[in-house]
Amino acid sequence: MHLPAAVRLLLESLPGPVARTEEVALADALGRVVAEDIYSPEDLPGFNRSSMDGYAVRAADTFGASEGLPAYLELSGEVLMGRKEELEVQAGKAVRISTGGFMPDGADAVVMVENTELSGSTVEIVKSVAPGESTIGRDEDIASGTLLIGKGQVLGPAQIGALAGVGITGVSVYELPAVGIISTGDELVEAGVKPGPGQVRDVNTAALGASVARAGCVARTYGIIEDDFDRLLAASRVALKECDALLISGGSSAGVRDMTLVVLEALGKPGVLAHGIYLKPGKPTLIAVCDGKPAIGLPGNPASALAVFRELLAPVLAKMRGEVSRPSAGVARTVEAVIDRSVSSLAGRVELVPVALRVEGEGMVASPILGKSNLIGTLSRANGQVRVPLGVEGLEQGQRVTVELLD
């Protein structure tokens, strides 16, 4: 199955965001997804405010004022910060005000201090102002009752600041989806264990756990399960019950892949939706949905498992986090570079070529990191990847390419 079709199939087969929500304090809200529309309970700033240091005036008193023919107003007081002064700006008068100060009654504009000169109690004004100039209306930043942050929006610093500004200090967000991670394979030992002959350490629990965290979800690891159908089914059932999604990586042999297929079929309905995607690395992937939860059989090869995670799981987990689709969804950080070596590829699949980027002269050069296979050592040295799209047979040395940054 082609990659975009696989993503679409999985997205369409899922019920939507995790149903559970929780209340978090603003200080813990970064990156969280709001679970309901948030309307502003009040106006911001809540009063007419100066946006400049200068003098609050009646704009009409300044009409026609210029360097050659200044207007002269009488200083009648000063607005202190954080206070509503009991003073009124009458015709012919001016009141000193700072940026953010409360606009006194009677005044409708502020003359910037740069366009004034004070002599004694007389303010000389050399530039006229229009009504409203250098002021912010009481609801001009945020008006009471307006939609401040829509359901499904991710909270960044600006949104968190806006919430603080209108006095919202706690916010209802979706709970973080929990993703269960199982590694299978008789050849695997835990990372902290010395492998015996023929054994290798489990890389995927650590690498996929980090991927899940980076995707803004919670990783729950279930360790290594040997190549035994009953044990794998039992562990998968527990993990799928306790989590919102399940990743089973490995085993690398054909027999174990078949076993994972049967386990995924047995876990719930509708079961396996697709078997294999046209992606290198990452072809031997099993896509299942079991009782409304995605359950994915990832390749045992760590570089392949990570590629499938980025391409297939990242958009699915974004939906489960409750994120609404937005124009920027899935846009990677990229740079343009020249590739310094030709790479062959099959036209019938998307191929992800790991590269090492370097600055050379004014531009950047991308060196494909070639190896016999997609190995974790190779991938850990790459700081980018070049996507060879469907229908393209490789890249030519000297060609301009877009490099998706991996670091």
Place this chain on the structure above:
Amino acid sequence: MHLPAAVRLLLESLPGPVARTEEVALADALGRVVAEDIYSPEDLPGFNRSSMDGYAVRAADTFGASEGLPAYLELSGEVLMGRKEELEVQAGKAVRISTGGFMPDGADAVVMVENTELSGSTVEIVKSVAPGESTIGRDEDIASGTLLIGKGQVLGPAQIGALAGVGITGVSVYELPAVGIISTGDELVEAGVKPGPGQVRDVNTAALGASVARAGCVARTYGIIEDDFDRLLAASRVALKECDALLISGGSSAGVRDMTLVVLEALGKPGVLAHGIYLKPGKPTLIAVCDGKPAIGLPGNPASALAVFRELLAPVLAKMRGEVSRPSAGVARTVEAVIDRSVSSLAGRVELVPVALRVEGEGMVASPILGKSNLIGTLSRANGQVRVPLGVEGLEQGQRVTVELLD
């Protein structure tokens, strides 16, 4: 001062990464910066391994084999996963093997199962293999003694996976820099407090706290300090002692800006390095280094403070985190769009125009979110910004622009 010069000045005035390091487990290492070069203590995979399902053979036994003229070998055993079998592949023999299996003695290549047919104990081979084909050498993924991860590299899923693969389960990383945050202004009240007349809630503590966390550092907040020199100096001294960097935002009036300037001068040497940057929003910024720590006076306006944080502080904090400079540093996520409204700008500064992005037909359209000033409500609705570079006087409706994504 121009923005790149300000960044360079600050980077050059800082001693480097925080000196403190700590040991973290792999499960907690995502995004951390390694504090020393890490060499692999062993080979990965550690033994010659099959990279395909098929048959381990002596490559010479397959030379010349084709669909028309197959080679016939005798099946003499099977390699089970996770074991070193006590069997040897002799001339004319083949041993069944799975992906990841231990290559038996005598064999130097694997014939993919797709190019074979088994009848009884005879393996028919229809395609020749070269020595080494479909195998991974014992140190082909990662060789013992090679530099695995250099000092200053950020740990992503691939690096964490590589460490797990060679048995490194704990890693020495730089401690996260602590950034102290102080808001000043007589007009400010905490976000949870109902403002009185002329008062507004403190937005910057929340917004800058989130920015600091997003930059991979730890925010320590010191609350609101009124416009009082002694109190601001005392609070700043405490914060700078307890933290690796200090952000003082506000006050918005000229008098308070002058006060912050004197405080920054009093905090340590060399003190204030620059006063004002050619950036909109963000001009009234004070750049100081006090006893080796950056101390920045940010504008009180939250949109301005956030812009200065992204442009000036983000690269500085990356250096303090211990990150080595890399080709991808500072590259934003971007999309190309057409701007649907003209925007004027002054040629003498960099201007950041917040935009709302939408998909229209095949492309994207960016609508500048205009307002009288850069307000937090405006910024919280933007999902991107367009950078009007130095020397350019605005953007024309219909022009193609690069939008830096903010969400």
